[in-house]
Amino acid sequence: MKIRFPRSLGLLAAVCWGAVVGAAVEPMWVAKPGPWGELEVRTVYLEPPEALLAVVAKPSTVTRWTFEQTTANAVRETLARAKVPGPVIERLFSPVRLVSSGNSIVLLPEVEDLAALGQEARSALYLELAKCAANEYQRDPVFILGGDVDDWMQGSSLTPAQQALFRRLLWKRGSALVFSDVQALLSLAKSPEEVNAVFRSITRVRSLVVELRLPLKADRTAFIDYWSAGQTDAPRLTFIKAITQRRAPQTVDITHFLPSIIRQRAYTFPEMDLGLKGRFPDCHWTSLNFFNLAPKDVFLDTKQAAEHLLKDYEVVDAPYRFGDVLCFLDEGEGLHTCVHLADDIVLTKNGDSILAPWALMQLKDVDSIYRRSPNTRIQGYRLKK
Numbered sequence: 120m121k122i123r124f125p126r127s128l129g130l131l132a133a134v135c136w137g138a139v140v141g142a143a144v145e146p147m148w149v150a151k152p153g154p155w156g157e158l159e160v161r162t163v164y165l166e167p168p169e170a171l172l173a174v175v176a177k178p179s180t181v182t183r184w185t186f187e188q189t190t191a192n193a194v195r196e197t198l199a200r201a202k203v204p205g206p207v208i209e210r211l212f213s214p215v216r217l218v219s220s221g222n223s224i225v226l227l228p229e230v231e232d233l234a235a236l237g238q239e240a241r242s243a244l245y246l247e248l249a250k251c252a253a254n255e256y257q258r259d260p261v262f263i264l265g266g267d268v269d270d271w272m273q274g275s276s277l278t279p280a281q282q283a284l285f286r287r288l289l290w291k292r293g294s295a296l297v298f299s300d301v302q303a304l305l306s307l308a309k310s311p312e313e314v315n316a317v318f319r320s321i322t323r324v325r326s327l328v329v330e331l332r333l334p335l336k337a338d339r340t341a342f343i344d345y346w347s348a349g350q351t352d353a354p355r356l357t358f359i360k361a362i363t364q365r366r367a368p369q370t371v372d373i374t375h376f377l378p379s380i381i382r383q384r385a386y387t388f389p390e391m392d393l394g395l396k397g398r399f400p401d402c403h404w405t406s407l408n409f410f411n412l413a414p415k416d417v418f419l420d421t422k423q424a425a426e427h428l429l430k431d432y433e434v435v436d437a438p439y440r441f442g443d444v445l446c447f448l449d450e451g452e453g454l455h456t457c458v459h460l461a462d463d464i465v466l467t468k469n470g471d472s473i474l475a476p477w478a479l480m481q482l483k484d485v486d487s488i489y490r491r492s493p494n495t496r497i498q499g500y501r502l503k504k
Contacts, residue, residue: 146270150329154345155441155461157332159370162265164274164323165476167388174391175474177318178256180306182233184226185253191217194224201243207232230303233288241290245299249292259470260297263289264325264484268296271325276316281307295487326386326478329464330370331362339363345461346376348442349504350410354379373460376441378410381458381466384477394473401471403428406444406456409466410502425453432500444500445482447489455489457482459499 150158167175186194191212198208210216211226218225236244248257263271268289272282281304288300301321308314335342346359355376362371374385389399396416403424408414418424428444435443439459447454457467463482469475482497489495 150462154341156337159330161328163326163328165326166319166323167474178301180302182228182302184248185251186224187251188222191224202240204235207235233300233303238290245290256299256301260299261321263296266296275320277320322474324476324478329373331373333365333369335363345441380408380414388476389473399471399473402456402468405468406458409442409458432502435499435501439499446498448498449491449495457485
């Protein structure tokens with residue numbers, strides 16, 4: 120039997136169906152199943168609040184390449200080794216583009232010079248520039264995590280011209296796709312609003328939204344043991360046990376399973392008053408406070424954080440458990456710590472910057488940020504009971 124709708128309802132149905140069909144498809148994947156259950160993973164981009172952006176100094180529109188403890192001839196040789204085109208090198212060494220001060224050489228490339236570099240040449244040159252602290256955006260570039268430029272562009276506030284330039288000036292740092300020429304983007308801004316839009320876009324951080332599929336298919340006892348990390352008196356345990364009784368198909372965000380301090384911080388940027396102790400929370404503060412009921416600011420001191428890790432944690436290898444601290448090591452130096460959650464998903468705060476939020480990431484993406492050399496390795500640590 121055919122069902123006939125009044126004309127008005129038929130039009131409404133057509134509009135609604137068109138909206139569903141035309142809706143953007145957002146990336147989603149399913150994590151490897153385990154005692155943590157079945158997890159759906161999606162991406163989200165975290166933007167700093169406007170009040171925070173207002174107090175952060177914006178870079179100028181002038182691109183500067185700084186070479187320290189060197190000579191003009193040595194800089195010319197560096198550019199040539201990186202396969203920078205000859206005409207570009209000649210323009211950069213014109214009197215108006217080269218500034219010499221003591222043992223430092225500063226070159227002032229323009230947008231046409233940047234655009235003339237291929238990705239291979241840009242990557243080789245920018246890796247060299249990253250060795251100097253003055254080249255902050257080469258040392259700390261914008262990461263396109265997952266390598267999906269279209270996904271990154273989806274929520275950005277860049278104009279079409281800025282988007283085209285952004286794509287053209289991407290480079291590779293190891294396996295990661297990155298961007299450094301923030302000044303070039305700002306040079307295309309035509310108003311204070313566009314300047315803010317550029318800065319808002321390049322300070323966004325990709326995070327993950329992870330949801331548990333219910334009803335639970337994993338073993339209930341193993342599931343509770345995994346997310347409680349053996350803490351039988353943990354306040355969050357009440358909810359963890361409760362959701363195992365759900366029978367209707369649904370999902371629940373795993374941030375509900377995190378300890379209270381971290382649950383409050385996840386997906387947020389630091390507030391200004393958190394810097395009153397001299398520095399903002401970093402990766403070590405985050406990792407070592409993971410299970411604490413109240414945060415201990417003593418972990419803002421890197422030395423004391425390291426001493427606590429070595430004294431109160433035991434060394435463990437994969438497979439890791441919920442709450443294990445993963446430390447990136449290179450030649451005995453600790454580069455970064457993050458906290459294992461489930462499968463390959465970790466909680467991380469990448470640096471002590473006020474523009475570094477608490478985020479959920481895949482371990483491979485954190486690795487792409489902190490891998491300094493082929494010798495960089497990851498060591499797990501588990502809190503002693």
